[in-house]
Amino acid sequence: MAVTIKDVAKLANVAPSTVSRVIANSPRISEKTKVKVREAMEKLGYHPNFHARSLANKSTNTIGIVMPSSANKSFQNPFFPEVIRGISSKAYQENYGLYLSTGQTEEEIFQEVVHMVQGGRVDGIILLYSRVNDKIMPYLQQQKFPFVLIGRPYNEEIHSITYVNNDNYKAAKTVTEYLLLLGHRNIAFIGGELDFVVAVDHKKGYEQALKNAKIPIREEYIISHHELEQGGEDAIIQLMSSSVPPTALIGLDDIMTFGLLKMFSEMGIRVPDDISIVSFNNVLISELSSPPMTTVDINIFGLGFEAMKLLVEKIKEPTKEVKSVIIPHKLVKRQTCKALNRSEKKDE
Amino acid sequence: MAVTIKDVAKLANVAPSTVSRVIANSPRISEKTKVKVREAMEKLGYHPNFHARSLANKSTNTIGIVMPSSANKSFQNPFFPEVIRGISSKAYQENYGLYLSTGQTEEEIFQEVVHMVQGGRVDGIILLYSRVNDKIMPYLQQQKFPFVLIGRPYNEEIHSITYVNNDNYKAAKTVTEYLLLLGHRNIAFIGGELDFVVAVDHKKGYEQALKNAKIPIREEYIISHHELEQGGEDAIIQLMSSSVPPTALIGLDDIMTFGLLKMFSEMGIRVPDDISIVSFNNVLISELSSPPMTTVDINIFGLGFEAMKLLVEKIKEPTKEVKSVIIPHKLVKRQTCKALNRSEKKDE
DNA sequence: GTGAAAGCGCTAACAG
């Protein structure tokens, strides 16, 4: 049996409560007893029992991380490790532990969240994604359980939600405008499933930029990630065979763009000479593609770090309204974009 | 205040202990009361308190995952997400939760492990790396705490350690032999820090294959990952400028190989025409490099899955000796290797 | 089959 507070108390000749106070470093204990107790703890190799503490305290110093589905392919996307790195970094500073969801289906994950919350397993939750019509957020709200969303709540009205997000609408708009500025008029867009709020925002930004430029939106230029995964190269072949093939393309994220670059290279379509590409995220390997990709750095680490910071605030002061945060993004220009009107020039 | 077992007991007109038995689905409770109690639980929305259970049970149904340093760059390596996916998948099946280490330095991580163990926070631990002279493993052994290592213990004598590993020695040997078979005689090797056991094994396999083929080992052909990170391209420039430049190269892992491919492409060195490359891991994006890389698939998911499986066995039967497992690897031939003696032929 | 009661290890009034 592990050594408990009582053993320490006995050895130090004090009451268990005194030991407890020493652990909490209560100012109402004399230096002398503190030293005595600490020596006893040292000698016995005492470590407080986590569950006993949590039970008495009603606080666990643990936060739950809810992933879209840790056990599916999406976890392969470097976004998740990186955002967890950010969370982890702040969590360590604040003395919080990290508990991971493991469910695979939406329903499994929902049940896990219920268990975390009702079972008092965690003090707060960070949601790593925001999905349209998700059950988890309303549940958390109704339970008045502290949580922070990475992304943006779908329903604008829900004002009480604290979230950390990029301005994805603006990022997509800027990126489109950038291509426009380079002289491109036929810009395709490969978006994510419109289930995810980020995909909705990207698409809106893209469309708005075109609208402002008075360029009609062509349905055949808009492809969903889903189609791509399903049909392999088919969607791209079709896209590039339109009556007016696009000269530029906006990719959902860097990973998908890697795939795109490969397809184009196999088809003999040169990037950026034949088509310019820009994508989102700027994960570590983005600069290693050939050619290195132009992409929007969304500061993934920062998203995680800030989310954890806000969550701690919420936990510490449950009454206080914690305001959401927008993490700035930044276009990182590398070599997948080229001005259209000087396509002869070798170097951009 | 959350609804407790007492509330349920009151509503169902039974004793708390009976409710507890219903939760555990004890056979000594009549069907009738079970139904009655379950109805009460349903009506009140009862969920057992996790910490109270853990405290009374002395078991948490949680396992700790120890990463080299979740908050540093290494987590960007897709190996970690993927191995966690494997662990996660099995953990969900077995009803275990996942707790993540967050420390950054070796010492911080060690302290976290001590807390997890002594604080009774987890029932077992999976170590995601094996490092030479690591303090954690000896500690865990001495505490007789259930753990499984992903990788191989450095010290062969330590027989009592359960681990899940690839045969990295053989993988490296095979890979070298493969290049030899293709006619290469000048094969360079970029290894990881010899701190990590896997790097040691790779190097041994490489050297043994050369020895068997009676090819002398050249010091200038062996580069450490570390040098690469430090000097950027310098190490590669130097390598390719040797009196006899290598015609083939073995890369530490896919991510590093991405970088390598980029450097070569920038230097106008063609892969595989001028140099063949083979690496390890086969992460998801490996097939997206240009050219797609030849690499050893080590079944990362399987490593995690199996580790979790073994750990559960250990936890359930602490006395039983649980034998270690070697996960088979497989060379995945793509397009970064070419036979030397027919360098004219376009297709391999 | 079910209830009463002790206890898991710690904290937090309440005394003094």
Added chain:
DNA sequence: CTGTTAGCGCTTTCAC
């Protein structure tokens, strides 16, 4: 400043 006591919510003997 420190000790006594009750209790966090659950499990588990031991009775009946």
